[in-house]
Amino acid sequence: MDGPTPAVAVTVRDLSVRFGSTQALDAVSLSLLEGEVHGLVGENGAGKSTLGKVVGGLYQPDSGELEVFGRAVHRWDTRRAQDAGVVIIAQELCLVPALTVAENVFLGRERRTFGVLHGDLRARYRELEEICGFGLPADAPVHTLPIADQQKVEIMRALARDARVIVMDEPTSSLTADESERLHEIMRWLRERGTTVVYVTHFLDDVLANCDRVTVMRDGRVIRTAPAAQETKAGLVEAMLGEPVDMLLPDRPPAPPPDTPPVAEMHDVRGGAVRGVSLRVRPGEIVGLAGLVGSGRTEIARALFGCDPVESGEVLFRGEPVTGASPRASIARGMAMIPEDRRAQGLVLLRPVLENVTLPHLGRFSRAGVLSRGGERAAVRELVERLGVRPAALDGDVSVYSGGNQQKVLFAKWLLGRPELLILDEPTRGVDVGAKSRIYQLIVEIAAAGTGILLISSELEEVAGLSHRIHLVRGGTVIGEVPGPGASVDGLLQRLFEVEPPPATEGTP
Numbered sequence: 001m002d003g004p005t006p007a008v009a010v011t012v013r014d015l016s017v018r019f020g021s022t023q024a025l026d027a028v029s030l031s032l033l034e035g036e037v038h039g040l041v042g043e044n045g046a047g048k049s050t051l052g053k054v055v056g057g058l059y060q061p062d063s064g065e066l067e068v069f070g071r072a073v074h075r076w077d078t079r080r081a082q083d084a085g086v087v088i089i090a091q092e093l094c095l096v097p098a099l100t101v102a103e104n105v106f107l108g109r110e111r112r113t114f115g116v117l118h119g120d121l122r123a124r125y126r127e128l129e130e131i132c133g134f135g136l137p138a139d140a141p142v143h144t145l146p147i148a149d150q151q152k153v154e155i156m157r158a159l160a161r162d163a164r165v166i167v168m169d170e171p172t173s174s175l176t177a178d179e180s181e182r183l184h185e186i187m188r189w190l191r192e193r194g195t196t197v198v199y200v201t202h203f204l205d206d207v208l209a210n211c212d213r214v215t216v217m218r219d220g221r222v223i224r225t226a227p228a229a230q231e232t233k234a235g236l237v238e239a240m241l242g243e244p245v246d247m248l249l250p251d252r253p254p255a256p257p258p259d260t261p262p263v264a265e266m267h268d269v270r271g272g273a274v275r276g277v278s279l280r281v282r283p284g285e286i287v288g289l290a291g292l293v294g295s296g297r298t299e300i301a302r303a304l305f306g307c308d309p310v311e312s313g314e315v316l317f318r319g320e321p322v323t324g325a326s327p328r329a330s331i332a333r334g335m336a337m338i339p340e341d342r343r344a345q346g347l348v349l350l351r352p353v354l355e356n357v358t359l360p361h362l363g364r365f366s367r368a369g370v371l372s373r374g375g376e377r378a379a380v381r382e383l384v385e386r387l388g389v390r391p392a393a394l395d396g397d398v399s400v401y402s403g404g405n406q407q408k409v410l411f412a413k414w415l416l417g418r419p420e421l422l423i424l425d426e427p428t429r430g431v432d433v434g435a436k437s438r439i440y441q442l443i444v445e446i447a448a449a450g451t452g453i454l455l456i457s458s459e460l461e462e463v464a465g466l467s468h469r470i471h472l473v474r475g476g477t478v479i480g481e482v483p484g485p486g487a488s489v490d491g492l493l494q495r496l497f498e499v500e501p502p503p504a505t506e507g508t509p
Contacts, residue, residue, distance in 0.1 A: 006033040008070070009165050009196040010055055010086070015064035017050055019400045022391055024050040026220040027064070032165065035194040037187050039207040039228065042217035042240050043432045044404030045390055048200050049091065051217070052167040055198065056088025057081030069164070082108075085164035089154045089171055091403065091430060097143035101125075101136050105156045124160075131189070132156055133182060147341060148175055148293050155183065159190075166190065167198040170403075172206065173430045175293075184210045202432045204233045216240055241434050249465035250441050252484065253448035256282045261319060263452040264335070264421045266304060269313035273299040275476040276313070281421060281452040286443065288467030288484065289456045290492050296476035297456045298340060301423045304454070305337045306330045317421070331360055336414035337423040340456075342403075346410045349399040353389065354380050356398055357413045383412040388438060404435030411442060422446060425456045440466065460489045472496060 010032040017025040025047045032038050032055075040048040053059040054066070057078040066073050068084050081087070095104050102125040110121070125138045134152040142150060151171065158166050168187075172180040180203075187197050187210060199211055207214055211228040216239040223239050238244050262280035269277045273296050281287045289297045302308045304315060306325035315322040317333050327337075339345040347356050357380045358365060365376040377394060384392050387408040389401075398409055407427070414422065424443070428436045443466060447453050457463050463470055467484035472495050480495060 006035050008032070009034045009068070011065075011067040012051070012055070013065040013067075015051070015054060015061045015066065017047075017054065017059060017061050020396070021393070022396075022400065023220050025054070025061070028217075028220070028222055030215060030222060030225065032196050032198060033213075034164075034196055035191055036212040037191050037197045037199055037210055039211035039214035040198060040200045040217065041202070041204060041207055041214060041236055043434045044402030045219075046217040046240065046402075046432075047220040048217050049169050049402070050220075052088060052169050052198055052200050053090065055081075055165070056086060056090070056167045058088060058090065082161060082163075085162070086167070087158045087161050087163035087165070088167040089158050089169060091170040091173070093147075093150050093154055095142045095150055095153060098141060100139050100141055101145070101153055101156075102138040104142055104153050105160050107157070109160060128156055128160055131159065132186060134179075146294065148179065151175065152179070155186070159186075163195065165196040165198070167200070169200045170202070170430050171199075172201065172203060179293075180206070202430070202436070204236050204433065207236070208233065218242060237433055240432070249462070250444045252286065252466060252468060253284060253444055255468040256284045260285075262316075263318060264304065264454075265314075265316040266300075267314045267316070269300075269303055269310055269315060271303055271309050271311040271313075273476045274303045274308075274310075277303075277476070277478055279471055279478060281454055283420065283452050284447050284450045285469070286447050286453045286455055286467045286484070288463035288470040289454065289473050290460060290463045290470050290496065291473035292496055293458065295473045295496075297473050298425055299476060300473065301337065301425055301454060301456060305335060305423055307337075331417065334417075334420035335423070336417060336419035336421070338407075338410050338414060338425060338427055340426040340429060342406055342410050346413075347398050347406060350397060352395045352397055353384065353401075353409055353412075354394040356409055357383065357416055360413065361416050379416060380412070383416060384409075387412055387415075387442065404431035407431050407435065407439065411439070415446070419451060421452045421454070423454045423456075426458065427455070428457065428459065428462065460492050463487075464489060464492060 008031050013029050015025055015028045028051060040052065042048045050059060054061055057076050057080060066076060068086060096107065102121050105125060106121060122138055136149055136152055142153060155171060172183060175183065190197055201207060208228055208231060213225060214228045214231055215225040216223040216236060218240060260282045262282050265280040266277050277300050289300060291297045299308065303310055306327050306329060310325065343349060354377065358376050365372045380394055389405050389408045398406055428439050443453060455463060455467060464484060464487040470482050470484055470487055471478045472480040474496060
């Protein structure tokens with residue numbers, strides 16, 4: 001930022017927050033300037049989201065001081081924060097599913113006269129949509145929208161409040177590249193208006209390209225704050241982790257021979273958004289599904305796992321037709337699935353790590369209905385240590401764990417059952433670079449041990465770098481296949497954006 005130094009919007013001094021035995025923030029001090037985009041980066045568990053939630057009024061500090069536009073604040077909460085012009089877009093979406101998009105956007109900001117609502121909601125929404133350009137229908141119930149569109153609703157709701165400070169916690173985690181760039185344009189527009197944007201993200205390239213200053217956090221402390229123009233990606237990673245880290249994808253394990261019998265197959269499967277899909281996954285093979293948001297990748301995985309009904313076609317597991325498909329039956333056969341939304345579909349947030357990991361496997365640790373606590377704890381402890389879950393306490397509630405550590409718990413939950421097929425839907429969404437590197441290595445180790453993997457990721461670098469074969473998905477069907485080795489992001493995008501997909505036929509997967 002050129003010219004005179006801007007005024008300070010928010011100041012935190014010696015701020016500390018503790019959750020049980022976990023010190024989330026440890027004497028943090030930081031200033032946020034008016035009209036800047038300020039990046040907050042760090043490993044999962046570094047404290048960046050906690051700091052953002054304190055500023056936004058979601059968490060109360062145990063000690064320290066908070067000033068907003070020069071005034072010390074006490075008894076800070078979301079209502080007082082919004083009244084002061086501070087809004088947070090949390091990673092965990094806070095929408096009312098039964099209400100429409102427009103009703104959610106202006107919730108709590110409806111115009112009334114003597115208690116009677118004004119009928120100008122549509123006009124106000126159109127004005128806001130012209131700014132955002134998200135293309136969301138005003139009357140669509142929020143529960144009908146995919147996660148990516150729900151995140152857009154959260155962003156629009158913050159803008160509708162004319163906030164002077166907006167904390168964005170992982171706002172691009174569910175957005176496509178084009179949608180993320182549109183969000184970055186909105187951030188720049190907000191900066192020009194004098195709004196302070198706090199950008200909490202794991203995407204370091206986005207931080208360097210869009211932030212004025214960046215603060216690195218580690219273990220609940222601020223390591224440094226510097227102009228983004230003076231930082232590099234490698235330097236940020238080293239500051240986040242305390243040591244250099246290899247940011248390259250690990251080598252794929254050797255591909256199984258082509259004549260290896262597949263562990264799972266789909267033949268012309270149709271149902272819901274799935275429209276004639278054929279594919280196969282061999283033991284020890286990583287098969288990627290590459291497609292844009294809304295292409296049907298997740299729906300294909302759900303049909304294979306038995307979450308959604310199959311209307312026609314055939315699913316085979318170990319060469320046998322699958323009948324009576326359901327998630328319970330799939331788990332019993334030797335399948336496992338890590339869903340894209342770990343908080344809503346993967347974990348029981350108010351239960352401890354131990355119970356989350358063993359929940360699908362209680363029969364393994366019980367005799368005559370009596371649970372063997374010793375055997376259960378020993379098995380989970382081994383996995384927690386292997387995966388590097390932090391904190392490693394088996395009795396800690398999963399809800400207070402960082403996103404990356406929650407994801408590791410979810411991996412532990414399914415690895416305990418030693419699956420023959422593991423379906424991974426966005427396995428690194430919302431995790432930091434250190435946890436991401438560990439998950440990549442874990443995926444390679446799982447495949448090398450003989451488990452077949454179906455990999456779905458919006459980060460095409462992951463799909464290209466890890467997969468042996470890649471299926472291109474558009475419109476609920478597979479439109480082509482490319483070998484993983486040698487695949488490039490540009491090449492995949494070019495294929496995915498072709499105008500006319502070929503007709504869906506069974507063909508050879």
